Amino acid sequence: MEFAPQLYARGNGGLMTDKDGALGSGDAAALSADKIVLNNIFKVFGSNVPRAVEMIQAGHGKDSVQAETRCTIGVNNASFSIKEGEIFVVMGLSGSGKSTLLRLLNRLIEPTLGSILVGGQDVTSMSKRDLIELRRRDMSMVFQSFALLPNRTVLANTAFGLEVAGVAEKERNQKALHALEAVGLERYAASRPDELSGGMRQRVGLARALANEPTILLMDEAFSALDPLIRTEMQDELLRLQAEHSRTIVFVSHDLDEAMRIGDRIAIMQDGVVVQVGTPEEIVMSPANDYVRSFFRNVDVTQVFRAGDVARHSQITLIDRAGLSVNAALERMRAHDRDIAIVVARDKRYHGMVSADSLREAVRFGGADPYRQAFLPDMAPIESDAPLAQVMGRVAESRWPVPVVDSKGRYVGTISKSSLLMTLDRAA
Amino acid sequence: MDFDLSIGAAASAAVEYTLDNFSPTLDAIADVIGFFASGIKDALSWFPPWAFIGAVALFAFWRVGWKFAVLCGAALLLIVGMGLWKETIETLALVIAATAIAITLGIPLGIFMARSSITAAGARPLLDLMQTMPAFVYLIPAAMFFGLGAVPGTIATVIFSMPPVVRLTALGLTQVSREYVEAGLAFGCTDRQLLFKVQFPLALPSIMAGVNQTIMLGLSMVVIASMIGAGGLGNTVLTGIQRLDVGLGFEGGLAVVILAIILDRLTQSLSRPAAFKLPRAVRQETGAKEDATDMKTALAEASA
Numbered sequence: 018m019e020f021a022p023q024l025y026a027r028g029n030g031g032l033m034t035d036k037d038g039a040l041g042s043g044d045a046a047a048l049s050a051d052k053i054v055l056n057n058i059f060k061v062f063g064s065n066v067p068r069a070v071e072m073i074q075a076g077h078g079k080d081s082v083q084a085e086t087r088c089t090i091g092v093n094n095a096s097f098s099i100k101e102g103e104i105f106v107v108m109g110l111s112g113s114g115k116s117t118l119l120r121l122l123n124r125l126i127e128p129t130l131g132s133i134l135v136g137g138q139d140v141t142s143m144s145k146r147d148l149i150e151l152r153r154r155d156m157s158m159v160f161q162s163f164a165l166l167p168n169r170t171v172l173a174n175t176a177f178g179l180e181v182a183g184v185a186e187k188e189r190n191q192k193a194l195h196a197l198e199a200v201g202l203e204r205y206a207a208s209r210p211d212e213l214s215g216g217m218r219q220r221v222g223l224a225r226a227l228a229n230e231p232t233i234l235l236m237d238e239a240f241s242a243l244d245p246l247i248r249t250e251m252q253d254e255l256l257r258l259q260a261e262h263s264r265t266i267v268f269v270s271h272d273l274d275e276a277m278r279i280g281d282r283i284a285i286m287q288d289g290v291v292v293q294v295g296t297p298e299e300i301v302m303s304p305a306n307d308y309v310r311s312f313f314r315n316v317d318v319t320q321v322f323r324a325g326d327v328a329r330h331s332q333i334t335l336i337d338r339a340g341l342s343v344n345a346a347l348e349r350m351r352a353h354d355r356d357i358a359i360v361v362a363r364d365k366r367y368h369g370m371v372s373a374d375s376l377r378e379a380v381r382f383g384g385a386d387p388y389r390q391a392f393l394p395d396m397a398p399i400e401s402d403a404p405l406a407q408v409m410g411r412v413a414e415s416r417w418p419v420p421v422v423d424s425k426g427r428y429v430g431t432i433s434k435s436s437l438l439m440t441l442d443r444a445a
Numbered sequence: 446m447d448f449d450l451s452i453g454a455a456a457s458a459a460v461e462y463t464l465d466n467f468s469p470t471l472d473a474i475a476d477v478i479g480f481f482a483s484g485i486k487d488a489l490s491w492f493p494p495w496a497f498i499g500a501v502a503l504f505a506f507w508r509v510g511w512k513f514a515v516l517c518g519a520a521l522l523l524i525v526g527m528g529l530w531k532e533t534i535e536t537l538a539l540v541i542a543a544t545a546i547a548i549t550l551g552i553p554l555g556i557f558m559a560r561s562s563i564t565a566a567g568a569r570p571l572l573d574l575m576q577t578m579p580a581f582v583y584l585i586p587a588a589m590f591f592g593l594g595a596v597p598g599t600i601a602t603v604i605f606s607m608p609p610v611v612r613l614t615a616l617g618l619t620q621v622s623r624e625y626v627e628a629g630l631a632f633g634c635t636d637r638q639l640l641f642k643v644q645f646p647l648a649l650p651s652i653m654a655g656v657n658q659t660i661m662l663g664l665s666m667v668v669i670a671s672m673i674g675a676g677g678l679g680n681t682v683l684t685g686i687q688r689l690d691v692g693l694g695f696e697g698g699l700a701v702v703i704l705a706i707i708l709d710r711l712t713q714s715l716s717r718p719a720a721f722k723l724p725r726a727v728r729q730e731t732g733a734k735e736d737a738t739d740m741k742t743a744l745a746e747a748s749a
Contacts, residue, residue, distance in 0.1 A: 177642075
């Protein structure tokens with residue numbers, strides 16, 4: 018927790034706004050899983066940076082600073098953290114500062130104020146030598162326009178990071194070839210980049226970034242220059258690589274679909290300010306402002322939401338055990354004014370759904386196990402990670418709310434027609 | 446308005462001051478350059494003409510193509526036929542010596558200019574001066590400092606021909622796209638690695654264009670430098686002018702043109718891949734493995 022005094026030393030007075038309270042109260046357990054932490058990061062561009070810094074520290078807002086110093090504030094007081102192993106997407110319109118923010122992480126652009134911790138180390142105060150080491154060992158970058166060196170073969174491009182780090186030729190070629198195999202391009206090792214298609218070039222860019230086995234991957238609009246089909250393919254490729262070997266990925270994108278598809282969490286930037294950080298669902302459900310809302314206007318929410326996001330745990334559950342009285346159950350349903358109830362096992366595993374009518378019917382016929390006889394037909398549960406698009410038809414056709422279970426078969430909740438409509442309405 | 450700033454007097458005073466106070470230094474420079482220039486001349490003259498012509502034609506065949514190789518051979522034979530072989534070799538030696546010095550000084554200077562805007566701002570007017578000052582003007586102080594002969598000729602040629610390689614080196618380096626520089630830095634290049642592994646290779650076409658232009662300017666200056674006794678084809682041309690011998694002047698001029706064309710095409714070809722490649726079987730025998738499958742087996746062998 019070394020950053021705390023530094024944070025306060027750097028941002029005296031003016032910076033201590035509402036965000037700091039939240040940061041200070043973060044508990045140790047949560048912070049230990051954070052791979053990258055940004056504390057009150059500013060980037061000021063222009064000729065009179067010292068004056069702008071003074072003004073920021075004195076608590077002046079962006080507009081007055083820009084008006085007086087003619088400096089541009091590229092990144093304005095960014096504080097958030099990126100968890101180990103997650104794909105963190107930074108999204109915003111062009112000019113919102115997202116690419117600048119990304120470059121602050123490996124100091125391709127020097128932050129003006131604030132601190133950035135990577136794996137507990139303060140990057141902003143690092144010596145040049147340590148910074149180079151960090152870039153060689155821990156952080157790789159993938160560029161929008163690929164940035165493959167045209168005078169080198171694919172293999173030599175892939176081995177570039179290792180070469181710079183001083184790895185012997187045989188070893189680095191082997192590792193590079195291994196990285197090329199991971200993206201399926203080992204056959205092109207001897208080709209020149211200009212002999213490859215755009216998608217293949219970016220695979221090489223990815224292989225180059227993976228060759229030195231970094232823990233953090235910085236991707237700057239990495240797939241934006243590719244046509245939509247190839248882009249989806251590359252996203253899948255990235256997800257596959259991530260599944261094989263988990264890294265912390267910071268992905269800058271202006272493409273919302275991309276952010277939704279690959280992002281574990283998304284940060285939305287507007288005019289240099291990080292306006293919201295959260296999971297795709299969180300942001301869709303409660304956008305922080307109109308800017309964020311406008312982003313999601315055309316989103317197909319049925320692709321974003323999973324059944325589990327919409328399911329409500331609002332039905333009565335009956336635990337399936339010997340000696341469970343049918344009358345007691347009926348009484349509970351009547352008391353809660355419910356027509357149906359969910360029958361679950363002791364470990365919450367879903368067994369079936371009964372209605373008041375089907376229960377009475379079953380009792381009338383008599384039998385050893387009225388519950389099983391009372392199960393409503395065609396009430397097989399839906400898995401909670403099924404996209405809403407796949408579930409909608411079933412909910413619409415079903416007379417009863419549709420039950421949802423998690424991957425272990427445990428009851429999560431039900432989706433009724435009205436809760437589905439409400440979700441769609443709220444997101445629209 | 447009578448307004449007299451006697452800059453001319455100041456310039457000649459500066460030259461005289463240098464002459465009075467720095468003679469040993471100037472002599473040392475003259476010795477080094479003289480040794481270098483005459484060494485190259487002796488080395489080139491050692492080859493019999495047929496061997497030299499054969500070597501040039503072969504090189505032209507490898508880098509450019511068979512048509513140019515034939516042209517080279519015929520043109521050089523023409524020079525032998527005109528009886529100007531010795532002079533041509535002298536001129537070539539001077540050009541090579543001057544260009545070698547100009548490149549050795551010019552490329553580092555170009556690198557400094559690309560890396561520091563202060564150096565660039567200071568060097569630019571100096572380069573303008575070197576390039577646009579009428580060539581004859583250099584000859585006077587060069588002759589005063591270093592006497593007559595090949596040495597002042599070489600020095601005057603270096604001064605006159607250096608600007609293009611400096612400028613185009615600086616231009617080439619500054620024009621390397623920001624993405625490549627960022628990529629280099631992002632993968633942990635030191636400043637030196639960034640220069641030699643990223644910027645310099647990408648600026649090479651521009652730098653080679655500078656080298657080419659330096660050679661061309663050098664060739665034109667070497668002819669002028671014959672006025673202070675640098676020798677070579679310039680002498681032939683000069684003699685032609687002095688005797689009003691049109692034929693001799695034309696022969697000398699033609700030889701210069703032939704030399705220029707050959708140097709130009711050959712240096713330009715150096716920034717491109719060779720025109721002629723050895724057949725695959727030969728390449729593999731000599732160990733050049735270009736195919737990916739070859740590389741894979743090679744790596745597999747290496748790891749085994």
